[in-house]
Amino acid sequence: MDTRPIGVFDSGMGGLTCVRQMIRLLPGEDIVYFGDTGRVPYGGRSVETIVRYARQDVSFLRSFDLKAIVIACGTVSTTALDVLKGENDLPILGVVQPAAKAAVKASKSGNIGVIGTKATIRSGAYEAAIRALLPEATLTAKACPLLVPLVEDGRVHRSDLVTERVVEEYLAPVKAAGVDTLVLGCTHYPLLMDVISDYMGAGVTLIDTGEEAARAAAALLTNEDQLNDPARNGLRRYYASDSAEDFAATAKLFLGKDISDRVERVAIENY
Ligand code: DGL
Numbered sequence: 192m193d194t195r196p197i198g199v200f201d202s203g204m205g206g207l208t209c210v211r212q213m214i215r216l217l218p219g220e221d222i223v224y225f226g227d228t229g230r231v232p233y234g235g236r237s238v239e240t241i242v243r244y245a246r247q248d249v250s251f252l253r254s255f256d257l258k259a260i261v262i263a264c265g266t267v268s269t270t271a272l273d274v275l276k277g278e279n280d281l282p283i284l285g286v287v288q289p290a291a292k293a294a295v296k297a298s299k300s301g302n303i304g305v306i307g308t309k310a311t312i313r314s315g316a317y318e319a320a321i322r323a324l325l326p327e328a329t330l331t332a333k334a335c336p337l338l339v340p341l342v343e344d345g346r347v348h349r350s351d352l353v354t355e356r357v358v359e360e361y362l363a364p365v366k367a368a369g370v371d372t373l374v375l376g377c378t379h380y381p382l383l384m385d386v387i388s389d390y391m392g393a394g395v396t397l398i399d400t401g402e403e404a405a406r407a408a409a410a411l412l413t414n415e416d417q418l419n420d421p422a423r424n425g426l427r428r429y430y431a432s433d434s435a436e437d438f439a440a441t442a443k444l445f446l447g448k449d450i451s452d453r454v455e456r457v458a459i460e461n462y
Contacts, residue, residue, distance in 0.1 A: 193417035196221035196426075197408065198252035198260040202244070203231030204343070204438065205378025206263030207445035209286070209401030210427070213261070216409045219421040222428070223255050227459060229432035232339055233266045234308025234377070241310060245271040249279060250462040251430070257281060258417055261408050263401055265377040266308050269316035282411060289403035290374050291320035297396040298372040301325055304365040305332040307376030308339065317376055331368040335361040335377075342379040345444060349385050358386050366391055374398045382444070432459040 197217075199210055203226050210224055225248055227233075233241050245267045252260055259282040262268045262275070268285030276283050294303050305317040312334040321328050337357050341347075346354045365373065373395055375381055381399045388397060412418045419425065429450055431438040439451035 195258040198257040200225040200248045201264040202233035209263035212402040212405035219419045220425045247462045266310045269311045269314040286400040286404040289407035290400040295324045302329045304370035304373040309334045347382045429454045430457045
């Protein structure tokens with residue numbers, strides 16, 4: 192048994208979709224979450240900036256004695272995972288490998304779509320991870336930069352005409368390619384599951400990368416005998432680089448509960 196907390200970080204609020212799954216799968220674990228709300232979004236930035244920000248995020252999290260770090264952010268996982276792993280002596284999990292594995296398992300035809308931020312699609316990381324498992328895979332990748340602001344504005348519901356129109360425009364080539372599995376390669380997209388599923392059709396399996404990362408974290412801790420007591424109720428602390436009040440207000444959308452007494456602000460530029 193290992194009672195140390197797990198660190199989780201993201202460019203902002205979106206990583207809470209992963210935390211929600213971690214709370215479900217690993218109820219006894221303490222979690223320290225950092226959301227870089229003062230510098231979000233990362234998805235349209237250069238590799239150099241994403242790596243610099245990610246190093247500071249990890250440096251802040253490492254001010255706690257952690258047993259592992261989960262990078263909930265698609266952009267950081269696809270762009271900076273290897274750098275961060277090379278510089279840190281604790282297990283660091285990204286979302287790419289677990290999601291690629293799940294996509295290959297789910298796909299019958301090997302025709303798989305990937306959507307994410309510009310940086311995620313530019314990296315080609317999902318395609319490489321899927322091809323490593325299934326060399327004959329047919330892949331269609333598409334950057335969907337407008338989906339993050341729509342989600343952050345709460346426009347996630349069926350019959351929101353703007354969201355439906357944007358989803359349709361981005362996903363038209365992915366649908367036309369005939370994929371049977373679609374990797375939702377960004378923290379925010381699970382909140383658009385209904386709208387995306389309506390457009391793609393019931394025959395297309397959607398892969399929630401946050402959920403797959405949470406499963407991978409559970410498997411890692413189980414294999415290494417590092418789980419905390421699953422009967423306890425884990426303690427979760429949240430840190431943000433912008434207003435704690437704003438973080439708590441938006442967190443409700445992602446976590447479905449009030450966490451206002453557990454959020455603190457961090458000066459991330461000091462790390
Ligand atoms: N968290 C980012 C991701 O999963 C989305 C928001 C951003 O662009 O920073 O790629």
